[in-house]
Amino acid sequence: MATRPGILIDWQPLGSFKYMILAPWAVHSTYSFMVKGESERDIFNILILPFLLSRMLHNQIWISLARYRTANGNHRIVDKGIEFEQVDRQRNWDDQILLNGILFYVLYMILPGTHNMPFWRSDGVVIISLIHAGPMEFLYYWFHRALHHHYLYSCYHFSPPFFHCN
Structure with missing residues (x-):
């Protein structure tokens, strides 16, 4: 946070x-x-x-x-x-x-x-489940992991809104 x-x-x-x-x-x-x-x-x-x-x-x-x-x-x-x-x-x-x-x-x-x-639509549930379990979880994992990289972590946690990291 x-x-x-x-x-x-x-x-x-x-x-x-x-x-x-x-x-x-x-x-x-x-x-x-x-x-x-x-x-x-x-x-x-x-x-x-x-x-x-x-x-x-x-x-x-x-x-x-x-x-x-x-x-x-x-x-x-x-x-x-x-x-x-x-x-x-x-x-x-x-x-x-x-x-x-x-x-x-x-x-x-x-x-x-x-x-x-x-x-209710069964085909909609299947499509949303596949989209969430596939690309969304993959992207979320890598985005979260990138935010814990030292550069992004320090920019996000210690800078004011609309920061400019060098």
Whole structure:
């Protein structure tokens, strides 16, 4: 986590109220789901918020498990313990979920055809699974690994937003 995050992911000035950013869309989707008739209800719009909450729970479970294993000490990569400053920098891990929520709500309202999607398509599940398990995981691994290279790591973690590393 960057010490000085860039734009679109710096929700710190809002404190605990940062979750209120999603409130207008959550209220709108709930209201439209309750008011519209059975044939006009849009199930995907109402499922965005539970989807985001499940991602938060999923992330928290993995973070807690990783910290437990690190504290346990049996599977450490480096013999050095975690410093409190690092834990403080990583406490805003849910900012990316807020950004995803805004993007999901806005794109769902803007993009044509999103309101007429079928609830389930087996061929879509297979295609998305192959895309995610193949190129996306490959790219994510190498991008993450590149960010831990000394040059990129120091630029990302210790420079102000829109940095210029030499």
